Amino acid sequence: MxxxxxxxxxxxxxxxxxxxxxxxxxxxxxxxxxxxxxxxxxxxxxxGDIVPKRQGGGRKSQRIEAHAQLILDAVTAKPDITLADLRELLKRRGISAGIASLWRFLQRRKITLKKRQRTPPSKGAAI
Missing domain, CATH: 1.10.10 (Arc Repressor Mutant, subunit A)
Structure with missing residues (x-):
């Protein structure tokens, strides 16, 4: 609360x-x-001033928002990219970002990263 x-x-x-x-x-x-x-x-x-300051909101989200185009381009180029891969991409460019920060960034844009299934289901398996 x-x-x-x-x-x-x-x-x-x-x-x-x-x-x-x-x-x-x-x-x-x-x-x-x-x-x-x-x-x-x-x-x-x-x-100086006794007026209350604004509460809530992401104070650090501006740092990751500055690199929004790079992140969105990476997601467009590889739709099944993982958050760890995104973090590594940013790290190679000298940008520090956490997994949770990236997740919130994508959540704000209603982008969900779905992993592709690595192996297809077996057709001969008994159900």
Whole structure:
């Protein structure tokens, strides 16, 4: 479950309480917020802005998206390419990418890599 950001109003009240002399932990306890989140607990003089930052989203996906055409060309050229093969292709070009990153990249584009069957089923096998 993803938690929601604390409202700006509550952030302002927490900062005002800290500026009024309460410790970060005391203010957190008083307003029912986490005392471990320093950006919330610090005063605007030290942080700058108390507006909550955007939550979620891939922060690292931009790195792999920069090489989208190379990956898509490789998948088009060899439809049964494995994620490990894609990773090796990128590695040869000096691009570091994980298997999970490649999988999410393809999932965002609704591309599924199906392996071709290596050996055909036996025609003489009893069922």
């Amino acid at each position: 993803m938690t929601r950001a604390v409202s700006v109003d509550l952030r302002q009240r927490v900062v005002a309480a800290i500026d009024g002399g309460l410790s970060c932990r005391q203010a957190a306890e008083r307003f029912g917020v986490s005392g471990q989140r320093d950006p919330l607990a610090q005063s605007p003089q030290g942080v």
